[in-house]
Amino acid sequence: METERAAALLIATVEALSSRAPAIVAAAAVELGPFTLGLHFGDGSKAALSARHSRLWATEGLPGESAVEVYFDDRGMNLLFDLARKPVDEIWAGSLDVRGEREAVLASWRCFSLLAQRGAGLRAVQALWQDWRARQPQRWGRPSTPRDVVSEAGTWPPPRHSRWSALEYLDRRSPADLAVDYNGLPMTQPAYALWDGRNSSAWWAWPTVQDNDLLETMKAFKMRVVEEILDIIPKREPAAELYDLMRAYPVREGKGLRPTLTIATCVALGGRAEEAVRAAAAIELFHNGFLIHDDIADESESRRGKPTLHAEHGVALAVNAGDGLNLFAVDAVLSNLPTLGLARTLALIHEIMHMCRETVEGQAVELGWIHRNAVPRHDADYFSMSTQKTGWYTCITPCRMGAVCAGVGAPELLDRFNAAFRAIGVAFQIQDDVLNLIGEEALYGKESLGDLLEGKRTVMMIHLFRTADPRTREAMSRINKLPRVKKGREHAEEMLAAMKRFGSIDYAIEVADKLALEGVTRFESDLSFIPDNEAKAVLRQIAHYVTTRAL
Known part of the structure; x- marks a missing residue:
């Protein structure tokens, strides 16, 4: 800009x-x-x-x-x-x-x-x-540096040549080339103060604890986990029909939310970052396998700005590639045995299997609504389905697995992550649903209005059917009943117009905000057993990411 x-x-x-x-x-x-x-x-x-x-x-x-x-x-x-x-x-x-x-x-x-x-x-x-x-x-x-000279930090002009006393002071205190490492956690873009949820201290009060740049942190963790995934997927035949397809989704653009939650939780509880990389890779392998199968079930045409795997290579090859990702996800969990030991590896298997069960049950609930052309009446039904389908593998399980990697196995401590990240996960999913309707496709990663074409039962649709007049409900029900191949852009636009007319989108944003604030509040209370450190500061930034996300 x-x-x-x-x-x-x-x-x-x-x-x-x-x-x-x-x-x-x-x-x-x-x-x-x-x-x-x-x-x-x-x-x-x-x-x-x-x-x-x-x-x-x-x-x-x-x-x-x-x-x-x-x-x-x-x-x-x-x-x-x-x-x-x-x-x-x-x-x-x-x-x-x-x-x-x-x-x-x-x-x-x-x-x-x-x-x-x-x-x-x-x-x-x-x-x-x-x-x-x-x-x-x-x-x-x-400035004293020519415009074509770029500093090691990638910015121009370098802070030490800014002629700004405040920034030059900060640069001397935390130079751009300072390598900060906290138990293997790459603290990129260092700053100088920690927000503890209650107070903000001046920079001189916290000489070692820092607010981290969340965008850069998630990028770094995603790259590390993608590197691990590419190492796990074999470089052998059949490449074009299987292994190249398995690499397609993991290397596409993504936020890096799950890897960051897994690794940061491990480090916050005293573990080393590398101890959680394989677990984070396993979650991502399962996630991408689920995405391939989801795209087939939903008949989606694009994923993260590119054609879906089945649209580009056919359903048969895409299904097989998704199966392969799930297979290697199990292998990734088991491969922790030599480094983490038997007890922690068994605990990771327990967590990942629970995550998979929740995910397929949530998917079944949503597909059942679509199959019966039913729209639940209460938001709580959506909350339950969303928690199962995406909440566990997006937010809750990554934190729990990161904790296990650090050696925390007590069920009462692992359960402390559930309520906070359940609320954060549902809020995040509602915001994704809203972005699919009113946001730029680049922000959401799927085709615009794709949820309406697929008939997804979102908070907006539930609110619309709960508040609209009988004539509108009947018209919307007819659109939902149409198979995906018979729905056109005009049908999605008609339902979007109805949602705007009855205030369903604004209502969903309000619901997401309330859930996000609930999650942030629970984060501070339920996770008070985790000491304040750089890694917990990263987790806190993620908790607040939902509340500040642009819609």
Whole structure:
């Protein structure tokens, strides 16, 4: 995103933090509360900042009404992230001015202070602000490094040449080439403070504990687990008809959520990252096998921006490749025996078999609804089905298996993960369902409106059938009854229009937000037995990722 104007810089910063450090955004949203800020910048640009559902919303232009008016000139922007100074030293006459009622002004100050304390430590945020300054040499002077020189961190200009005292201080404290390793956990994009769920401390208070860049962390863990999967799948014949097909889904774009949960949980409980890699690979092998079979059952045409395996190679080869992935997933679990020992390996087998049973039962429930052309009346029915079909293998089992890899086998401790990550998993699935209807296909990974063409019983559909008039329900039921091959785009558009008309999408977003907040609350209470460390901070970021995810 081009950030020549300060308002665009604010928007880009909020977007970067929402994806890379969601716990920071959620905490800042709580501090801001119900107040809307009107922001005026020295370059004449303007922006609005507000909080909703644990998310921060930043848009260009002033809002219709604002509780607080904030004025920054260039000097005020320069000091915004420089918390080496006392707050009173940051406010210079005519440079940074805040106008509004006392409660609203204090809320906005707390919000900006928290963003500054924690957000400025992320390399991605530093790069945005450095680039903004570099585009305005008339204000800040030209950097001492030519524009075509790239630093080791991959950003330009390097922090040490930013001519920004706050960022240069941070770079000296945590240089870009610093290799941080916590029990084998690659702490990429280091920052400087830990959010413990209650308080945010200044950078000097936590010299070793850091907010991690969630986006970079998930990417690193996904790459490591994909590497393990490619090592597990044999490089032999029949390649074109089997083994090449088995590699197709794992190497496609994905979030890396399950590998991150598995490995971070292991490290948070005292294990080493490598001890959990095989378990994470096993979950991913099962997941991709399920996806191949799901796509066939749902008659889906695309997966992660590419044709589904059966669409490209035929149903027979796709089914066989899915079977092969499930086979090697079992082998991946068993291969932990030499490194983790008998007890932990048996516990992993127990966890993975329970996960598979929950998944196929949940799939059967959903397919049964479609087969009978039935729409459940209560949201709780969807919650139960979603927990079984995707919640266990997406959130709950990865955490439990990571704990087992670390040597935690007590059922009462393993069960502590269930409630928090059940709520987080269902919220995540509802958000995926919403994205399939109103989001960009690149964000969701499947064809747009595919869920409606497949007749999936989502919270939106349940709400629609519960609230619509009899005539609309009858029309929607006729669409659901049509087989997939007879449904056209016009049918999906008709049902989408009905969902919008009866408020079903907004209702689903509200439900997801409530579940996500429930999950975050349970995370802090149920998992208090895990000591605060870098790996638990990663788990916390994932818990908050659901609450701050853009829809």
